[in-house]
Amino acid sequence: MEELAFETSKTAATYTCVDESTIKLMIQNYTRKLGIVVLDIKEALEKYPWAEKYFWRLLDRKTDEYVKKAAEKEIGAFVYVPPGVKLKFPLQTCFFVSKQRIEQAVHNVMIVGDNSEVVLNTACAAAAGESIHIGVTEIYVGKGAKLTYAMVHGWNQLFDTRPRTAVHVDEGGTFIMNYVNLKPVRSLQAAPQIFLEGNSSAYISSTMLASKESFLDLGNIVELGGEGAKAEVISRAVAKDEARVIMRGLLRASAPRVKGHLECMGLQLSSKARVEAIPALDAAVGNVELTHEAAVGKIAEEELAYLMARGFDEREAVSMIVRGFVDTGLDYLPPSVRGQITIVLNMLAKMAVA
């Protein structure tokens, strides 16, 4: 858990869930004074009845068997940021599974008020196999608000996970999501849905290292639903051993003058690893600009030989190519998050040749 957690000393508030209970809440005084709320969802509903209108609005509690489980258990993080707050330090949520044969089914709700600006770091990890993590998350980004959502996952090779995420970005809002999966996982299936209102933007980057016998099926569904909305969705998958990755992506334009770009790139490091890229575009109206790019392949012998001629052994050369491959440019991230993600991606490149 520790290796995946973001730096806590500069955290504005932290929510921690271990197995099936919320075990720790930490909120700095200055965070509280700004009117920010970080609570377990049950407590939040008791304390702030108005919060209920945000529950199960973006996702139907009967969406699938996994969402149903989270709806029954009703534990998870509630985060509220009032309008006009620009938070210097990040908020943090951590989900950790320590026991075998349990279902960690959480429901998280996050509301970022109009014109606010916050960073939410989420670290998820499992120390035990034969368990499942179900993370149902509803996120509201207010008008002109900006949320940077950085997630780092480190599961277990006998572990399953089913995140279910829905995001609503109001007019002029910005949603930035950076997802990294580092460790083997028996199965991971997720397809976050993001709805963009007029002139709002989404920058979504997913980077996956799939190793051993992992099976990852990950996609992002972005609906450009308001005039002038724009989205950039970039996915990078590195598969080794006998891992299999399906990278999906769908950009749907349902309003005029929207722009979207979707990119799915896969790198296979072994003969048994497989990456499948399935990008899709859907333009329901005219006057839109949707593009996609997809490529899957292995490291070219020529690239490897070039790096070896510069003095690097084969392992170092592969690691460097992987590091370059997952470098999608982090310029849109706030500097603090950029630094953390850079460290995580360096770690990923080393793990790719471990």
Next chain:
Amino acid sequence: MFNNLKTVTILYRLSTDNKIFYYNMTVEFSMQLLSVKGLRVAADSKVILKGVNLEVGSGEVHVLFGPNGSGKSTLLKTLMGLPPYRVLAGKIIFNDVDIKDLPPNERATMGIALAFQNPPSIPIKLDYFARRVAMKFNSNLELLKELNLDGLLPRRLHKGYSGGESKRAELALALLQKPKLLMLDEPDSGVDVDSLKDVAKAINNAMSKGTAILLVTHFGHIAELLRKVDRAHVMLDGEIVYTGGLEDVLGNLKRKGYSFFRKAR
């Protein structure tokens, strides 16, 4: 035995307990940094080098001329240990070690560097890569400034570079390896006048530090800008057919073309 090997007899005088012993030891060592003998090389099933002999001493500057397809690049890539070239016969002795079967990274560590003619595009930023190379060879990144590469640092290596940018980046990366033998594969092709001067200046600097140079060129533009050239060679159909001074080779080449060397063969 190679003719570039020198035999030295050392007479040791050992004295113990008032007794004096004389011990006679003979050592053979190479006077050359690089010695290539009877090198035959194939790519797939096609034989490209058909018995190359070449000797380069420490700090010497050699220029290798030859028309397209004569095997010049194959020779450099074979010396670097790159695929798909396969040594069928012959020896490659570098610093008294037969490196024929060593992987490219070990050759690089021993002091051989190659500035590629057509390097592949690598998904790594030049800035990051140059730092990694400098760290490995404990070298100074100032070289990048000297070769006007500041503007390229945030860009991916050899992705959309112009001819001059590519040659300057290759030369800088090869020099960051602090090589004993710097091999340059057509550093003057597709290069503008200013870049050519920068490249020549950097090669001259390396030369003054005692780096041996093996430079491959078509036309010799770059050779004329070098402070010194010890030997000029001409390669035709996978063999070095002529060795002489730069003026001799370049003069004949300019006046009579490669047909002169073909006839002289």
